Amino acid sequence: MAHKFDHKKMSKLDSPQRRLEIPPLKILEVLGLTKGNIVADVGCGIGYFSIPAANIAGDAAIVYALDISQEMLDEVEKKSVELGISNIRTIKTSEYELTLDDCSVDFIIMSLVLHEVENKIKMMDEITRILKAGGIFSMIEWEEQPGASGPPSQERISFKEISALLSEKGYCDINKYVISENFYGVTARKL
Ligand SMILES: C[S@@+](CC[C@H](N)C(=O)[O-])C[C@H]1O[C@@H](n2cnc3c(N)ncnc32)[C@H](O)[C@@H]1O
Numbered sequence: 001m002a003h004k005f006d007h008k009k010m011s012k013l014d015s016p017q018r019r020l021e022i023p024p025l026k027i028l029e030v031l032g033l034t035k036g037n038i039v040a041d042v043g044c045g046i047g048y049f050s051i052p053a054a055n056i057a058g059d060a061a062i063v064y065a066l067d068i069s070q071e072m073l074d075e076v077e078k079k080s081v082e083l084g085i086s087n088i089r090t091i092k093t094s095e096y097e098l099t100l101d102d103c104s105v106d107f108i109i110m111s112l113v114l115h116e117v118e119n120k121i122k123m124m125d126e127i128t129r130i131l132k133a134g135g136i137f138s139m140i141e142w143e144e145q146p147g148a149s150g151p152p153s154q155e156r157i158s159f160k161e162i163s164a165l166l167s168e169k170g171y172c173d174i175n176k177y178v179i180s181e182n183f184y185g186v187t188a189r190k191l
Pocket of ligand 1: 004005013042043044045046047048049066067068069072093094095096110111112113116117
């Protein structure tokens with residue numbers, strides 16, 4: 001069974017060190033998020049990406065912040081109120097059901113989630129279902145080589161593995177981005 005992030009450790013998801021290593025606004029721009037995009041942040045945690053995504057997408061757009069943990073979603077709600085952000089909708093999902101309509105989002109960000117999911121094929125089917133044709137799927141994962149922190153090597157996903165899965169699901173323009181020594185990003189476009 002894949003290990004799930006414990007919501008009691010949510011403070012670990014925001015720190016000056018993390019903001020330096022994974023600057024969320026800059027990364028979303030590099031991954032291709034643009035103004036007006038309808039966004040799904042799958043496994044949003046405390047909203048580390050949902051909040052900057054809401055700023056980039058703008059008030060006329062919506063960011064769906066999806067997570068299986070109600071505690072995480074409560075934190076996103078709290079932060080949205082504090083920051084006066086009105087275009088984030090939190091939704092509690094279940095493991096392989098993202099609940100959004102078919103072909104309803106332009107851009108998906110899934111950061112440090114896929115390695116927590118046992119059946120990656122089933123999750124990618126669900127991702128593909130909610131993404132519009134021509135939409136961008138983006139993800140961030142731990143580099144294959146374990147460092148001082150992060151999951152053990154057997155739980156990590158290589159770019160080769162994710163790239164094969166995306167090709168099998170019919171994605172094109174599959175690219176890898178170096179984020180830091182510990183993390184890489186991926187983008188792919190749904191045909
Ligand atoms: C390591 S945290 C990353 C949070 C956030 N994406 C970030 O980078 O700060 C992983 C999050 O994914 C959520 N999660 C795990 N499996 C999920 C699933 N099948 N569907 C939705 N969320 C999931 C967990 O509850 C947790 O909030």
